[in-house]
């Protein structure tokens with residue numbers, strides 16, 4: 556199997572700086588193991604940028620399974636906050652995927668960034684949001700449509716960097732040729748719902764770069780109130 560990807564991270568239309576971080580930072584293709592990740596930082600005094608960058612730097616430097624990399628990233632952000640009191644309270648989401656040319660996709664995940672699979676025209680969210688509204692939906696107290704406008708929709712129940720221990724969710728699937736994987740921050744999913752995301756990912760003759768651009772444009776056209784990060788990966792034989 557080989558992987559072709561495109562990666563974008565943009566400030567959006569409202570904020571004046573970008574607290575998201577993404578890996579890789581350039582488009583490419585490979586027939587070797589591919590590591591990709593999205594981190595969406597939070598916290599004042601530049602804390603969000605430091606948290607997301609520190610998490611990614613660490614997760615991409617250590618080896619091992621995605622969940623272990625996320626644990627290492629958490630400790631690194633906790634450490635960085637302790638050393639720089641101005642950054643106390645900073646945190647970040649982290650969704651990291653390893654794609655093996657043998658066909659395995661493994662994910663480590665904390666927060667409300669997301670991984671999606673488009674297979675045979677059907678979009679499936681692979682990760683579960685660690686957010687207040689996701690818990691309400693799971694409990695049957697809120698519909699996904701109501702969650703889109705809920706005043707507390709950005710409140711996280713789990714994040715990287717706040718505590719030395721963190722519970723990391725792991726997911727694994729077996730890839731098929733023709734699969735398309737999307738990783739993104741909530742700057743996309745808070746602006747564009749799954750229907751339009753699926754439509755953009757499903758377009759004919761739209762390689763990863765054009766697809767990633769179209770997703771960012773859709774988020775900006777819908778208001779662009781948050782930083783927008785997307786990685787689109789095509790899986791081929």
Ligand code: CA
Pocket residue numbers: 595740741742781782
């Ligand atoms: Ca965000």
